Amino acid sequence: MITEASLNSVPGISAMYRFQWEQAQNCYVLLYPEGMIKLNGPAGEILALIDGDRSIIEIVALLKEKFDGAEGIEGDVIEFMQDAENQNWISLQA
Amino acid sequence: MANASCNAKPSLDSVPGVTPSHGQPLWLLAELTYKCPLQCPYCSNPLDFAAHSNELTTDEWIEVFRQGRELGAVQLGFSGGEPLVRQDLVELIGAARELGYYTNLITSGVGLNERKVAEFRQAGLDHIQVSFQASDEEVNNMLAGSKKAFQQKLKMAREVKAQGYPMVLNFVTHRHNIDQIDRIIELCVELEADFVELATCQYYGWGYENRDQLLPTRAQLERAERITNEYREKLAAEGNPIKLIFVTPDYYEERPKGCMNGWGQVFLTVTPDGTALPCHSARMLPVEFPNVREGSLSYIWNESFGFNKFRGYDWMKEPCRSCDEKEKDFGGCRCQAYMMTGDATNADPVCGKSPHHHKIVEARDSAETPVEGEFIYRNERNSRVFFRSE
Ligand SMILES: C[S@@+](CC[C@H](N)C(=O)[O-])C[C@H]1O[C@@H](n2cnc3c(N)ncnc32)[C@H](O)[C@@H]1O
Ligand code: SF4
Ligand code: SF4
Numbered sequence: 264m265i266t267e268a269s270l271n272s273v274p275g276i277s278a279m280y281r282f283q284w285e286q287a288q289n290c291y292v293l294l295y296p297e298g299m300i301k302l303n304g305p306a307g308e309i310l311a312l313i314d315g316d317r318s319i320i321e322i323v324a325l326l327k328e329k330f331d332g333a334e335g336i337e338g339d340v341i342e343f344m345q346d347a348e349n350q351n352w353i354s355l356q357a
Numbered sequence: 358m359a360n361a362s363c364n365a366k367p368s369l370d371s372v373p374g375v376t377p378s379h380g381q382p383l384w385l386l387a388e389l390t391y392k393c394p395l396q397c398p399y400c401s402n403p404l405d406f407a408a409h410s411n412e413l414t415t416d417e418w419i420e421v422f423r424q425g426r427e428l429g430a431v432q433l434g435f436s437g438g439e440p441l442v443r444q445d446l447v448e449l450i451g452a453a454r455e456l457g458y459y460t461n462l463i464t465s466g467v468g469l470n471e472r473k474v475a476e477f478r479q480a481g482l483d484h485i486q487v488s489f490q491a492s493d494e495e496v497n498n499m500l501a502g503s504k505k506a507f508q509q510k511l512k513m514a515r516e517v518k519a520q521g522y523p524m525v526l527n528f529v530t531h532r533h534n535i536d537q538i539d540r541i542i543e544l545c546v547e548l549e550a551d552f553v554e555l556a557t558c559q560y561y562g563w564g565y566e567n568r569d570q571l572l573p574t575r576a577q578l579e580r581a582e583r584i585t586n587e588y589r590e591k592l593a594a595e596g597n598p599i600k601l602i603f604v605t606p607d608y609y610e611e612r613p614k615g616c617m618n619g620w621g622q623v624f625l626t627v628t629p630d631g632t633a634l635p636c637h638s639a640r641m642l643p644v645e646f647p648n649v650r651e652g653s654l655s656y657i658w659n660e661s662f663g664f665n666k667f668r669g670y671d672w673m674k675e676p677c678r679s680c681d682e683k684e685k686d687f688g689g690c691r692c693q694a695y696m697m698t699g700d701a702t703n704a705d706p707v708c709g710k711s712p713h714h715h716k717i718v719e720a721r722d723s724a725e726t727p728v729e730g731e732f733i734y735r736n737e738r739n740s741r742v743f744f745r746s747e
Pocket of ligand 1: 393399400401402436437438439440463464465466487488489527528529556557558559560561564
């Protein structure tokens with residue numbers, strides 16, 4: 264089921280994937296049966312804040328705290344969450 | 358130092374799948390044992406498996422996993438033979454998971470039960486792949502050499518999903534089951550597989566011995582591929598997320614596969630007795646391969662003779678040496694070159710430029726007029742015949 268991403272949606276990592284920091288690749292990765300997706304910096308930082316509890320707006324607030332000057336990122340984060348849901352990496356609760 | 362692919366704007370066009378960019382053994386395949394309750398005549402295991410029964414201990418395996426992780430390995434496959442035969446499997450899974458591996462159990466499902474599926478989950482197993490021989494009970498059991506196999510597999514596939522694992526179903530396809538590809542796909546949909554491997558039989562080990570009984574005709578293959586594509590469209594339109602992977606059969610190609618993404622680039626197989634190989638078939642080659650009991654995995658991967666033997670391009674002969682496609686396919690499969698031409702440094706005979714390509718063409722031709730013969734089943738008794746005769 265595809266849900267439209269909004270600031271109040273709560274994302275969770277899909278059961279198909281495991282998310283972790285991978286030292287040998289020096290980046291966050293998503294692992295799935297016999298495969299690996301390497302995530303770029305921002306994608307990794309966003310997914311690292313998903314815990315199945317936080318809403319997108321809370322994740323945005325944490326990102327702003329962590330990265331000085333991360334203003335106006337709401338649009339980018341929502342767009343990324345929507346893409347990630349379309350790829351089945353995450354699911355979104357309205 | 359930051360990895361180039363780990364910077365910039367959040368995007369999905371990161372690196373898909375496993376890439377060989379770092380030359381790390383990202384994929385560690387642990388063949389825990391050659392013991393197996395089934396006898397598939399297509400099995401890619403070595404013919405003389407019964408000669409290699411001196412299995413690594415639990416501690417030796419865990420040390421291999423630790424060293425593999427240090428070299429950058431992230432995917433760990435438990436395979437064999439039948440990995441469920443190992444009584445310490447749950448311990449091995451736990452240790453691998455603790456080291457940070459994504460753990461894959463590659464099994465026939467025979468020897469599995471509800472309790473084990475739960476224990477493995479608790480120990481941190483990430484994924485289970487169950488193989489079937491056919492969609493039809495009778496054909497399945499005839500190929501497996503076991504009357505109970507099919508019902509057991511059905512039950513276990515349901516259990517794997519019920520306990521929340523991602524599940525891959527694997528069907529090795531050949532002349533005896535490929536015409537039922539529609540029923541195979543429907544069975545996978547019914548069992549709620551996440552991925553389906555329609556793995557066109559590769560002719561190694563027992564599969565090579567039985568090739569004349571297994572190789573489908575071109576018409577059979579083309580039909581199967583067309584039906585698979587039709588199902589892909591239909592299932593996608595229904596919103597079914599199941600992914601059908603059709604492994605292309607190299608016997609009907611004019612260029613070889615880029616075998617293992619290149620020798621010693623991504624894959625590291627450790628066999629039951631500790632012999633380390635750049636691919637699971639390489640044991641047949643007249644090359645000395647290292648053993649984890651005698652050297653570290655880092656030595657094996659970086660320095661050993663066996664792992665460097667076919668790295669790069671210097672070992673190549675013509676027509677590969679001066680070919681502008683060599684960076685694409687690395688001259689194909691070393692095992693296939695050796696089996697069919699007697700020299701592992703030759704081009705894979707699948708290649709239309711190989712002077713031995715006629716051997717592939719002859720195999721295709723004889724698939725058109727099959728002579729009904731008997732399968733040689735993969736079991737201890739038959740295996741002993743092969744290692745005595747060597
Ligand atoms: C050698 S088996 C070992 C694990 C387990 N005994 C099983 O059969 O699932 C590993 C995987 O290779 C597949 N396989 C075996 N022989 C093959 C061949 N000749 N070509 C392609 N795949 C093969 C099996 O179906 C299985 O998924
Ligand atoms: S492919 Fe068949 S015979 Fe070979 S190891 Fe697996 S179950 Fe056993
Ligand atoms: S000649 Fe060798 S390198 Fe060239 S396409 Fe054929 S197998 Fe590949």
